[in-house]
Amino acid sequence: MLFELREASLLRGGRQVLDAVSAEIHAGATAIVGPSGSGKSTLLRLLNRLADPDTGTISYRERALVDHDPLELRREVSLVPQLPSLLEGTVASNLAYAADLAGKELDATRCLGLAGLGAEFAERDVSRLSVGERQRAMLARALAQQPRVLLLDEPTSALDHDARDAIEATLAGLRGELEISLIVVSHDPEQARRLADRALRLKQGRVAACGPLEEALA
Amino acid sequence: MTTSIDVSLGQVAAALALVALAAAISLWRRTDLERDIVVATVRSFVQLTAIGYAIKLIFEADTIWLVVALLSVMVLFGALTARGRARKVPGAFWPLLIGLAIAAASTLGLVVALGIFEATPRYLVPVGGMVIGNAMTASAVALNRLGDEVGDSRARIEATLALGATAREAAAPFVRRALRSGTITLIDSTKTTGLIFFPGTMVGMLLAGAEPADAVRLQLILLYALLGSTAIAALVATGLAYRNFFTPAQQLRELS
Numbered sequence: 131m132l133f134e135l136r137e138a139s140l141l142r143g144g145r146q147v148l149d150a151v152s153a154e155i156h157a158g159a160t161a162i163v164g165p166s167g168s169g170k171s172t173l174l175r176l177l178n179r180l181a182d183p184d185t186g187t188i189s190y191r192e193r194a195l196v197d198h199d200p201l202e203l204r205r206e207v208s209l210v211p212q213l214p215s216l217l218e219g220t221v222a223s224n225l226a227y228a229a230d231l232a233g234k235e236l237d238a239t240r241c242l243g244l245a246g247l248g249a250e251f252a253e254r255d256v257s258r259l260s261v262g263e264r265q266r267a268m269l270a271r272a273l274a275q276q277p278r279v280l281l282l283d284e285p286t287s288a289l290d291h292d293a294r295d296a297i298e299a300t301l302a303g304l305r306g307e308l309e310i311s312l313i314v315v316s317h318d319p320e321q322a323r324r325l326a327d328r329a330l331r332l333k334q335g336r337v338a339a340c341g342p343l344e345e346a347l348a
Numbered sequence: 349m350t351t352s353i354d355v356s357l358g359q360v361a362a363a364l365a366l367v368a369l370a371a372a373i374s375l376w377r378r379t380d381l382e383r384d385i386v387v388a389t390v391r392s393f394v395q396l397t398a399i400g401y402a403i404k405l406i407f408e409a410d411t412i413w414l415v416v417a418l419l420s421v422m423v424l425f426g427a428l429t430a431r432g433r434a435r436k437v438p439g440a441f442w443p444l445l446i447g448l449a450i451a452a453a454s455t456l457g458l459v460v461a462l463g464i465f466e467a468t469p470r471y472l473v474p475v476g477g478m479v480i481g482n483a484m485t486a487s488a489v490a491l492n493r494l495g496d497e498v499g500d501s502r503a504r505i506e507a508t509l510a511l512g513a514t515a516r517e518a519a520a521p522f523v524r525r526a527l528r529s530g531t532i533t534l535i536d537s538t539k540t541t542g543l544i545f546f547p548g549t550m551v552g553m554l555l556a557g558a559e560p561a562d563a564v565r566l567q568l569i570l571l572y573a574l575l576g577s578t579a580i581a582a583l584v585a586t587g588l589a590y591r592n593f594f595t596p597a598q599q600l601r602e603l604s
Contacts (some may be wrong), residue, residue: 133441135396142602143602173442178510179597179599180506180510180599180600181599181602182597182599196597199596200598201512201513201514202387202512203512204509204510204511204512205511205512206462208510208511210510211503211507211573213503213511215503215504215506216507217504217521218521219507227511228511231511231512231513231517268507270513272511275511275512278513340421
């Protein structure tokens with residue numbers, strides 16, 4: 131089992147964002163689905179320890195998250211946020227930064243290729259990329275760390291249909307090529323069906339269903 | 349280099365004509381600053397007169413401990429004042445206090461150690477006041493900028509933290525910009541000194557009848573001391589304050 135959440139709750143600004151969430155997330159591809167404001171993105175942040183629950187526990191590979199070194203955890207469980215947010219400079223310098231943090235050798239062309247970008251993007255300044263290209267560059271940057279788990283927050287929310295299909299194909303390809311688990315936040319059940327084999331459905335911060343895809347989305 | 353100049357209260361009162369002019373301009377152009385001009389005039393009179401008597405007492409007592417006490421009070425008020433401009437930085441008081449204290453102690457310590465000034469109240473009080481005042485402005489500007497930068501760049505900072513960067517690494521570009529904005533004003537004014545404006549110490553000495561060469565040399569020493577102290581204060585304040593945005597688990601704190 132990758133992650134196990136037990137009664138995880140989080141209050142933000144007087145609002146119960148997550149309310150006693152208990153769930154098991156297995157290796158493979160899991161979609162976290164639910165309407166806007168149901169706590170999906172917050173749950174993803176907890177898995178990467180960008181935030182901690184107020185109460186309850188979360189474990190990763192049978193060990194409490196708080197017992198993991200947060201920096202090492204984040205290099206192994208890489209989060210790609212919803213809004214592309216790269217460092218100033220070129221795409222290559224972003225990739226090198228991430229690889230360096232994880233202590234990994236960088237194969238920029240391969241990372242770019244996995245994210246659906248040509249090698250010519252390496253020397254391009256990030257300020258000259260389109261939103262879709264930035265999203266892919268974020269994915270390439272995460273892949274430069276050779277993570278074991280990739281957390282993706284609405285990876286296609288800012289994209290048109292063609293770009294969305296391309297990113298989805300990229301993600302499906304990643305699973306085939308790399309031994310990597312995906313946890314994808316999406317507000318779109320159809321996208322969950324295309325990308326995942328299990329799902330965790332949230333409603334107003336509570337678990338509405340969790341399990342095999344069709345069961346959880348029913 | 350000892351010079352003296354006598355200024356009567358009547359002369360000070362006469363200078364109020366210029367304050368009246370400023371107030372008249374405010375009234376005429378409706379900038380609504382008359383009240384502020386009056387408050388500034390009264391406060392400057394009261395505060396400078398009070399500090400004048402305090403300095404007189406300290407000069408007469410001629411003990412280093414009174415100087416240390418006076419400078420400590422200045423550092424404390426400097427940190428409290430600067431905190432008002434750094435409201436977006438959580439817990440800004442201590443970084444400011446430590447920054448000002450280190451800037452004042454190291455700058456004054458160095459000018460005494462290098463034999464530039466004697467360790468007497470006549471030198472340490474005015475130089476210390478200038479050092480602390482400028483260091484306060486620099487660190488207030490730096491922390492104000494840091495608060496704005498971090499507030500505007502939360503997504504980018506979290507995206508960098510999410511890669512396993514430390515808080516220090518994630519905040520580095522913003523700390524750098526804050527430090528730069530805190531120190532650049534004095535650097536710029538130092539570049540143009542003598543061309544566009546005459547700094548206060550030099551003007552004061554010239555008015556008091558000092559030789560221009562002496563006035564220039566003393567002014568240069570002070571400018572260099574101020575460059576050093578503002579850089580130290582801004583460096584220490586930003587270097588300590590950015591940490592308050594993060595938790596020990598390298599998470600960006602939620603700020604209300």
